[in-house]
Amino acid sequence: MINSMTGYGSMAIDAGVLGKISVEIRSTNHKSLDITMRLPEGYMFLEDKIKKLIECRISRGRIVCFLTISPSQEREVYVNEGLLNNYLSAVKKIRNKFKIKQEISLDTIINLPGAISFSDMRQAKDKISKHILPCAKKAVDSLASSRNKEGSALQHYVGTWIEKIRKNLSLATAEFKRALSKKLEGMSTDEERSGFLNNSDINEELHRLEYHLNSLRKKLNSPGPVGKEMDFIAQEMQREANTIGAKTFDAEISGRVVQIKSDIEKIREQIQNIE
Secondary structure: OOEEEEEEEEEEOOHHHHEEEEEEEEOOOOEEEEEEEEEEHHHHHHHHHHHHHHHOOOHHHEEEEEEEEEEOOOOEEEEEEHHHHHHHHHHHHHHHOOHHHHHHHHHHOHHHHHHEEHHHHHOHHHHHHHHHHHHHHHHHHHHHHHHHHHHHHHHHHHHHHHHHHHHHHHHHHHHHHHHHHHHHOOOOOHHHHHHHHHHOOOHHHHHHHHHHHHHHHOOOOOOOOOOHHHHHHHHHHHHHHHHHHHHHHOOHHHHHHHHHHHHHHHHHHHHHEEE
């Protein structure tokens, strides 16, 4: 089963005195795995651990992970008076040196890094991780499930276009045999026939296109990250279709090739979403 690179996962838990913990993860298309973490101040030590949880389930995509902690009313506020005094002393020096009359506001003081925090922020890191990491793992599982669901829809969509191409390819092959036979019958010399075949024989390209189509179908039903390989195969299909279109001498085949190229392009657009 293929996976999409777009998806969303989340999980929220009540961690008692720590408050409510919420992890949200968004995933979009990207050529490789690119993870960005949005963690509250004081929780950066969890960045690598959460990234590893993501890397175990996700191979490609741009991932943005948000960790939000909503404090419980039971939590005690800790004021770092020593640090706050240092801040205020520095502010006083700045005001005197640059003759700034504006007073520092309470809102500014509250948002000074480390000046005011919750007392339980100082507890052991492993105790905090005990609540956050399982929540993050469930959010990653939710994201993987979302990407899998989107992948299932992509698999059906791409499979439909593969069968449309297969039908038009079969019809084009049959028409080529009929048109080629008729064309050669109207030629009087072997030299004329040889020259025509050198410029207009598309039998080899038709076979290669069919081979690539079968390869694409196999990849579509393969587990694991296959998006890059499928994109390469689709490029090769487009190249063969272009060659057939340039060499063909029959109007009906040309029409089939135009439709095949259009369907390949539709497939390539969707493959960009596949992991």
